[in-house]
Amino acid sequence: MTVKELSAALSLTEFSLPAPEAEVTGGYAGDLLSWVMGRARAGDCWITIMSNQNVAAVAVMADVACILLSEGVKPDEALLTKARQQGINLLGSGKGTFELAHDVGEKMKRQE
C-alpha cells in the first residue's frame, strides 16, 4: 500500500506529501526519538505525537515511508519546513495512537 492510498483510506491530513508512491511495509508507534531511531524500520508508517524538527531527522535516519501525527497534533513550523525540504511524507489524524495503529494495521492486512 502506498502512502497516498493509506492517506485516502484513513482520511489523513496531508501536511507534506512529496513522495505519495512510497510503499508502506510496516508500522512503528513511539515518541521517544532515541528509541525510535534504533527500532523503526525502512518503509514503516511511524505514528507519533512528537512534532518538533528532530522528528524529521529521525524519519530520514530510519528511512520511514511516512510520519503520522496522532491525537490531532499539528507539526510545528520547523518540522513542516524540514519535511518539505527533505522530501518527507508528513500526515496527521485526530485519532489516538492506539486506534490509529490498529487502523493502519487493518488496512495493511486487507492489502495482503
Place this chain on the structure above:
Amino acid sequence: MKLNFDLHLHSCLSPCGGEDNTPANLAAMCALAGLDAVALTDHNAVGNCAAFCEAAGDNGLVALPGMELTTLEEVHVVCLLPDLDAAAVFGDEVYARLPPFPNDVHIFGPQVLMDAGDRVLGEEPRMLAGAANIGVYEVKALVERYGGVCWPAHIDRPSFSLLSNLGLWDPGLGFGFAEVSRACPADFLNRDDLRGLHTVTASDAHYLDQIMDPCQSVDLPSRSAAALLAWLRCPDFRLYSRF
C-alpha cells in the same frame, strides 16, 4: 562580587551546533557579551571542555566543564563538573552508556573536537544526538559522585524537557532548581507543581549569535569556579538577581 553567568552553551562538538561555535570563538563572544562565568555543555560529551576552559580563562572568564546529558526519558539535564579530570571520567561513563550508533554527518552535522587555538583535533564518531541509558532519577546521585552539580534544562520547552516528558515536577528527583529558557512566559511558574521553584536562565546557545547579553548574576565571595560551584551545590537565591 557579582558574576553574570550563562551555564548552558554548546560548541561545534554538539550535533546541531554551529561550525563557527569553536571553543575559542565561544569564549571570546561570551567575554564580549559581558558574561563573567560560563560553562560548556555539549550534548552527551565533554570533549571540547578542556579547550573551552582554557580559552575562557584567557578571556578572563570563570569557566566550568559540563555536559547537557540526555537521559533515557529524553530529558535534558545540565551537568557541571568541578574540574577537567572529573569531567573526563564522567564523560567516559556517559559515553559507555550511549547507543552505539555512528554519527551521520548528513543528518546531524559534524561533531568537531578542537583545541583552545581552534585547531581541529578530530571528529567524534559516535552519534551524540541519542539518549544515554541513564534514568532521570539516577542523574543527581551520578553527577554528585563525580563532585558535580546538575539541574534540568529548559523545563518550559515542549521537547526534551523534564516537564514535557515526565509531565510534572517531582521533588523526589532531588533537583534544587531548574533552568528556564529566555522565552519562558512569566506566568509559567504559576503551575501548582512549580510553586516556590527557583530557576536560572540560560541561552542554550548553539550558534554564536545566540549568546545572550547578561540577564542574571549571582553575588559570590570570590570570582572563582570553586565559589560558583559551591553556590550551585547549595544555592542561596537571595544572592541571585535577574535583570
